Amino acid sequence: MTPQPFRIAAIPADGIGQEVTAAGQKVLDAVAKNSDGAFAFEWTEFPWGSDYYAEHGVMMADDGLDQLRDFDAIYFGAVGWPSVPDHISLWGLRLAICQGFDQWANVRPVHFLPGITSPLRKADDTKLEWIVVRENSEGEYAGLGGRNLGARGHGGEVAVQSSLFTEVGCERIIRFAFDIARTRDRRKLSSVTKSNAQQYGMVLWDDVFKRVAKDYPDVETESVLVDAMAAKFVLKPEELSVVVASNLNADILSDLGSALAGSLGLASSANYNPERRFPSMFEPVHGSAPDIAGQGISNPIGAIASAGLMLEHFGLTAEAENLARAIRATTAAGVLPRDLGGSATTDEVTDAVIEFLKIGSLNGEQYEHNRDLSHSSTAG
Template identity: 50%
Template sequence: MRTHRIAVIPGDGIGPEVVREGVKVLEAATTRAGTFRLEFDWLPWNCSYYRRHGRMMPKDGIEQLRAYDGIYLGAVGDPSVPDHVSVWQLILPIRKAFQQYVNLRPAKLLAGLESPLRHKEARDLDFVIVRENTEGEYSDIGGRLHPGTPVEMAVQTSVFTRYGIERVARYALSLARRRRGRVAVATKSNGLAHTMPYWDEVIRSCRVEFPDVDVSFYHVDALSTLFVLRPETLDVVLATNLFGDILSDLGAAVVGGLGVAPAGNINPEKRFPSMFEPVHGSAPDIAGKGIANPIAAIWSGAMMLEHLGHPEPAAEVVRAIEQVLAEGRVRTRDLGGTASTEEVGDAVVRALEHPRPVGERPR
C-alpha cells in the first residue's frame, strides 16, 4: 500500500482550526478507499515561530519540505507581523523553490449554496482560474531610495519570462481541452506597454499547439465584469500573478464566499511537492472562536488527493461537502447557520461514510 507523506503547516489564526477538520476528513477518505495511506507531519511554522526565532521557518525549511509528497497549509498572517514579512518568508519561498507555477482556484457553485448573483445557478458557475504563481508582478526585484526624506521613492519590477509564460499557458490550454475547451486570458495590454503585450504574444504562440481550444483575450477590468454579468461564458481563466490573485477572490465571492474557496499551488510535473490551502487567509478576528468555515480547507485537501493520483476519493470528499450543504442543517455562520467548525468537519465525515444522493434528507 502506497504511503504519501504530507507536511502540515497549520499556520496562524483560523488555520489550525480548519486544517484540523481537513485532516479529519482526509483520514476518513483514506480509510474508506483502503488503497493508500497518508502520513501527516505537523510543522509549527507561523508568526509565533517568527516572534521567537526572527524567521517564519527554519533555515533548512525548504530542504525539510523537499522530502514530502504534499504540503497542506492552513493560513499565514497575524497583526503582530507585517504581511510582507509573513508571506515573503513562508508562502512565496515555498511556491518558488518548488516551482509551483500553477495556482489553481476552482470557482464552482456547490450544491446547496446560492450565489449572490441573481438568476445564476450551479450550471452557470463552474470555471477555474489558472494563475501564474512564481513570477510576474510578485517578483522580488526593487527597493526604496532615500527613505524618510521628501524624495523617498519605491520601485517594484515585474518579471515575465517566455519560459514562465509558456509553461502556465500550456497547463491552462491542456486543462481547457479536458473541460469545455475555452480559455479567457486576462491582460492589460492597453495600459502596460511592455509586459502585457509580451504576455499576450507568448500565449498566442502556444495556442497554435491547441487548435481545438478557443482562446479569447480580455482586458482584466472587462473580464472582471464577466465574472458578475456572464460567468456562464467562462471555463478556464488564465491570468498573471497579480490579476489572478484579484480575480480568484472575485470568483470565490460569486460562488458563496472565501469560506468555500480552495486552492492548489501545483508543480504539474511532480518534481517537487505541491501545496494546498484555503484561499480565505488567517482571519484573526474570529480565530479561536470555533466558528470558521472549514469547507475551503476540506476541499483543498480533496484537490491534494486528486493531485496525488486518487481522483475517486477526491470526488467523494467534494460530494460529501455538497451533501452536507444541500441538507442545510449544518452550516457555519458565514453561510447562514450556527454550526461550529468541528461540527461541519464531523458532518462531512458522516456524509463521506454514509453517502446519499445530494439533496436527499436523512431519515
C-alpha cells in the same frame, strides 16, 4: 495489505489556519479509512508562522525548504497575524515555499454549491462553475525592486517594484491552462491581461498566448482585459470555463469568483510544481481571520476542498470525486457555517462531510439531496 503511505507536511501557521487544517486532516484520514487499507496519510506538523517569528525572528526555519523537500505534498493553513507586517509573514513563509519549490501553477476552482445563496441572481437558475489558473512564480509577485534614497528625509524615499514576465514563464502556464481546458465540457480558455496599459510584459503574454493557441485548435479562446473580465465575472459568468492570468490579476479574479459563489471560505487552491521535482502545496484561499480565530466557527470547506485537490494530485480520482460530492451534500443539507448564513461550527461541518463520505456509494443526485439523512446523522 500494506497501505501506500502519503507523507504530508502540515503547516497550519496562523489564526484559523490551525482549525481548518485540523479539519482537513480529519477528513483525509477518514478517506484513507474508507479505502480498506489501500493507502494512508502520514502527517508531520511544522510550527512555523507568526508565533515562530515572535520567538525566532523568522517565519520558518532557515533550512525549512530542505526539511520539506522529500514530502509527497504540503498542506498549508493560512498566514498572517497583526503582530507581524503582512509582507514579512507572506514572503517569509508561503511565498518562500512557492518560489523555493517552483510551484509555478496555481489552480483555484470556483464552485457554486447547493444550499448556498450567491449574490448573483443568475446563479439561481444557471449552472456556473469555472477554474482560474494563476501564474505563480513571476509577474507582479516576482519580488524584484527595492526602497532607496531614504536619507533624503521625510517624503524623499523612492520605492521600485518591478513585474517580471518571461517567455518561458508565460508559455508554461498558458500550456498548462490549455491542457486543463481540454478536459472540460466546454473547451474554452480565456486569457487575461492589461496589455493596453502594460505594453511590455503583458504584450509578451498576449503574443505567447496567440502562438500557443495554434497548438490547441480544439479549444475556443479569447483575450480579455482584466477590468473587462472583472465585469464578465459578474455579468456573464456562464461564458467562463478556464481563465488564465498573471500572478496579481488571477489572485484578485479568483477571490472575486469565490465571493460570487458565496464566501472566500469556500475557495480551494493548489500550488503545483507540475514536473514534480518538488512537493506541491494545497491550501484554502482565505486568510487567517484573527477576529474569529480560536472560536471554532471558521469555515473548513475551502481547506477540505483543497484536500480534494491533493487527492487528485495523488491519482486518487474516485476518492476526490467522492469528497466533492460529500461537500455538496453537506451544503445542500443546510449544514453551513456562519459566513454562509448558517450556525454550524467547524467541527459540525467537518463531521457532516465525513458522514456523507460513508454513504459515498449513493449516486450523485441521491447523494446531494439526501437532506433528511444528513440532518439525522449530524443532529446533537
